[in-house]
Ligand SMILES: Cc1cc2nc3c(=O)[nH]c(=O)nc-3n(C[C@H](O)[C@H](O)[C@H](O)COP(=O)(O)OP(=O)(O)OC[C@H]3O[C@@H](n4cnc5c(N)ncnc54)[C@H](O)[C@@H]3O)c2cc1C
């Protein structure tokens with residue numbers, strides 16, 4: 001029996017979380033001082049912590065849930081130099097030299113991951129294989145050709161092909177040689193185990209609620225506080241300061257399915273050029289082989305019927321591949337930077353790394369490498385290009401306005417009652433359903449569980465006061481402005497929000 005079994009219910013859990021057992025790390029105890037506090041136990045935070053520890057720093061990773069339970073636990077783990085922003089675009093909007101640096105930085109990240117796997121003998125199914133950017137449409141062929149040329153100019157080992165090695169019709173493809181894949185949770189937990197000890201720590205189930213810069217910095221958590229000389233927010237999006245980044249990043253929801261397969265499959269990772277796009281790869285686990293298909297991205301909070309996104313992805317898969325049993329389905333957050341490149345850096349005390357698009361494995365590793373260099377006073381050849389304070393590339397301002405179009409709307413919506421507020425009474429909210437309802441002129445985000453009990457919270461996001469929207473598949477409240485997400489009881493799932501949605505108690 002494969003872990004998780006055939007999907008019979010509507011639960012969402014990633015293949016990685018379902019197919020591995022992770023070691024536990026204790027929550028924070030008061031009174032700890034370290035050189036560097038790293039907030040976030042995803043690929044960025046754990047990689048930074050091990051790099052810093054290896055340079056003699058005492059570090060503490062502080063994770064509000066479990067190691068690799070955030071986006072790194074919900075990724076599809078293509079480790080690749082191919083970038084969503086496209087080399088042709090970076091060459092045009094930044095410069096050709098910038099495109100070369102992006103290629104070099106991506107390669108350095110792949111090799112950093114490979115070197116940890118080798119050095120620590122990590123069993124995480126790390127494997128090198130080619131990646132293919134392909135199109136099924138004639139109208140995209142010239143774009144694929146341009147990308148092949150731009151990637152080659154940037155110094156990547158690529159080949160332009162008439163078709164991708166897939167069992168359906170494709171019109172052209174760029175093959176990127178020597179990409180990689182792995183089991184991200186097995187990789188990360190193996191690294192995390194090497195962090196603790198000799199004055200360094202990994203704390204799980206420790207939620208950071210405040211960071212005060214100073215001598216030393218104070219990191220306030222729900223279960224105690226810790227002091228540190230420097231703080232790295234490796235929280236996918238910053239949870240304190242760096243406010244300008246909230247209008248330079250946009251959060252997208254992306255979906256993934258894992259099917260059990262027995263037959264021979266193509267050897268590679270595949271990315272199409274559709275909009276929304278799709279990505280496919282295969283993963284061997286102890287329990288067998290899975291085909292992982294992902295895509296159907298949309299802006300967070302913009303599509304309430306997230307079941308529909310899963311249904312579309314399933315339809316896409318069955319249209320192209322023969323039927324296979326679906327074992328796991330999950331979704332997560334992709335942070336899109338306005339000019340296509342991540343924002344990495346910080347001052348002498350506070351550091352950040354965010355905006356990876358769909359390349360969080362490489363860019364997360366890169367963010368860790370750059371920040372570790374900044375903290376330890378080493379030169380990093382890529383620090384300037386990815387600097388979070390950089391001037392925007394040409395054309396980015398237009399995108400910035402487009403991506404943040406929800407922000408003013410939702411703020412205004414918060415002051416006056418939104419026209420689309422459902423004025424049904426609370427008793428009309430059905431089991432398993434979430435709705436924003438109006439009661440005595442006050443808006444309430446209401447969810448009714450299977451036992452019939454109502455869970456009511458304020459619908460006003462605690463980050464910058466936009467209204468949250470209901471996410472049907474995951475049963476969460478999602479903020480369309482900067483991507484914060486909350487449970488039905490208001491607890492924070494994704495930042496930048498740090499505080500829960502206030503609970504509302506009422507007698508029905
Ligand atoms: C479905 C999907 C498919 C993807 N596919 C790919 C792919 O194929 N290749 C690729 O390169 N990238 C992919 N990505 C993107 C990639 O997974 C992410 O960019 C990457 O994992 C982000 O890593 P991170 O360390 O920044 O964030 P995370 O892994 O989210 O880590 C941040 C951690 O910070 C913790 N945290 C947040 N706030 C606090 C707080 N207040 N206190 C304490 N802890 C806190 C969170 O719990 C979380 O564990 C995909 C993403 C998704 C969702």
Ligand code: FES
Nearest residue numbers: 461463464479482
């Ligand atoms: S995430 Fe910024 S207002 Fe909600």
